[in-house]
Amino acid sequence: MAYTQPHSRVSVLSTSSQSSSVEHLSPAASSTRFSLPSIPTTPGVLTQRPAGVRPNIYDRNLNKTRITEVSGAAFTFLFSEIVQYTQKRVSGINDLERRLNTLGYRIGSRVLELMAWRAEAASKAPKREIRFLPALMSIHTQVWRAVFGKPADAIEKSVENADEYMIVDNDPLVERYISVPKDMSQLSCSSFTAGIVEAVLDGLGFPARVTAHNTPLPQFPSRTTILIKLEKSVLEREEIFKG
Amino acid sequence: MSHHLFLLSPSDTPLYSLTHHSSKPVANVSSPLSSNLPNWSTSAFAGTLTALSGASSSAHQTSSGAVRMGGGQDRHVIQMIANASLDVIEDLMKSQSTMFLKSVDKFNEWTVSAFITPGNMKFVLLHEGKNDDGIKAFFTDVWELYVKTMLNPFHTAHTPIRSTVFDARVRASAKKYL
Numbered sequence: 235m236a237y238t239q240p241h242s243r244v245s246v247l248s249t250s251s252q253s254s255s256v257e258h259l260s261p262a263a264s265s266t267r268f269s270l271p272s273i274p275t276t277p278g279v280l281t282q283r284p285a286g287v288r289p290n291i292y293d294r295n296l297n298k299t300r301i302t303e304v305s306g307a308a309f310t311f312l313f314s315e316i317v318q319y320t321q322k323r324v325s326g327i328n329d330l331e332r333r334l335n336t337l338g339y340r341i342g343s344r345v346l347e348l349m350a351w352r353a354e355a356a357s358k359a360p361k362r363e364i365r366f367l368p369a370l371m372s373i374h375t376q377v378w379r380a381v382f383g384k385p386a387d388a389i390e391k392s393v394e395n396a397d398e399y400m401i402v403d404n405d406p407l408v409e410r411y412i413s414v415p416k417d418m419s420q421l422s423c424s425s426f427t428a429g430i431v432e433a434v435l436d437g438l439g440f441p442a443r444v445t446a447h448n449t450p451l452p453q454f455p456s457r458t459t460i461l462i463k464l465e466k467s468v469l470e471r472e473e474i475f476k477g
Numbered sequence: 478m479s480h481h482l483f484l485l486s487p488s489d490t491p492l493y494s495l496t497h498h499s500s501k502p503v504a505n506v507s508s509p510l511s512s513n514l515p516n517w518s519t520s521a522f523a524g525t526l527t528a529l530s531g532a533s534s535s536a537h538q539t540s541s542g543a544v545r546m547g548g549g550q551d552r553h554v555i556q557m558i559a560n561a562s563l564d565v566i567e568d569l570m571k572s573q574s575t576m577f578l579k580s581v582d583k584f585n586e587w588t589v590s591a592f593i594t595p596g597n598m599k600f601v602l603l604h605e606g607k608n609d610d611g612i613k614a615f616f617t618d619v620w621e622l623y624v625k626t627m628l629n630p631f632h633t634a635h636t637p638i639r640s641t642v643f644d645a646r647v648r649a650s651a652k653k654y655l
Binding site: 290291292294296340343344346347348350351354355359360361362363364436437438439471 | 487570571572573574575576577593594595596597617620621622623624625626627628629630633634640642643646
């Protein structure tokens with residue numbers, strides 16, 4: 235019975251009365267956004283499953299993406315809570331960035347597998363990226379598109395250091411509604427994104443240290459650079475491929 | 478004939494293993510060495526090999542009657558073969574971009590095929606016959622199941638997979654393709 239009222243899970247926002255909370259959040263579209271897709275909403279689906287059997291991830295189709303997209307507002311709310319939660323438990327900005335990076339890493343490793351599965355599972359000979367530059371390109375376009383819905387804005391290669399690459403996002407989604415206080419100006423909440431990038435690179439076999447830095451421009455105040463510092467072994471491997 | 482599947486984490490910890498006995502007939506791939514040797518020497522050779530590989534498969538020879546080469550049905554021998562093939566796999570996965578690496582290694586009657594996911598998980602399968610298409614379809618199924626396991630927030634790349642549903646699905650797929 236609980237499933238017939240998808241609003242009950244959002245009603246924590248106003249616990250006073252169920253009906254008013256439904257009205258308050260009423261737009262019909264929001265209920266489909268907030269409800270978990272695995273929850274049966276039509277009676278037809280309910281009857282297919284014997285009572286007492288919980289829905290199972292293994293029964294789900296991994297290619298259904300359209301109805302399972304998360305609204306930007308919901309994500310922003312969740313991310314703001316993540317930052318607050320993390321900030322209460324750390325001693326400094328470095329620590330905070332490191333924790334955000336770790337959280338992003340957990341997402342990145344999943345994004346990588348899922349994205350590759352969606353792209354390759356149907357093909358005759360599924361492929362992995364084994365060269366660094368194509369891998370970096372696919373992070374710039376495909377990973378960004380899978381996670382943020384748009385490709386990143388630029389890839390740059392460091393002039394001074396051969397092992398440093400940068401991905402630039404002019405308006406990162408995770409920071410769109412975040413204004414960092416003056417006394418914490420070093421902090422970049424895109425460390426979360428850096429974690430995602432680090433996980434993808436790690437998974438593909440290009441271990442690297444990935445950090446996020448604010449590089450504002452007059453027209454893009456929240457412009458962020460994701461700095462990738464590759465480990466030596468990656469460069470050596472690339473040299474072998476060139477030879 | 479039987480198949481042995483191992484799922485290994487990026488740091489080569491085994492996360493899941495499966496032994497599947499196929500009902501399909503053995504495509505007789507007799508080792509050229511054993512077929513050229515007279516019967517008595519095969520058994521003697523097998524005895525030496527088993528001793529060398531540390532196996533104790535004397536029970537095999539007495540109970541089944543038919544002599545097997547190398548005591549290759551023992552659990553620890555299977556594991557040793559799978560582990561030994563990792564060197565070859567790691568060499569190949571740096572130069573080949575395909576996820577499915579067929580017949581990367583051979584040891585006595587066992588052929589080793591592997592599948593590398595983009596996240597660096599290794600699926601290693603020991604099989605006796607030649608069945609490339611079936612094995613590929615099987616690996617693709619296991620990959621899908623693994624991706625679904627991975628989506629569980631409580632699963633990390635180093636957590637052993639203990640889900641009964643996962644196990645049942647892998648077995649069903651093995652039955653279908655192997």
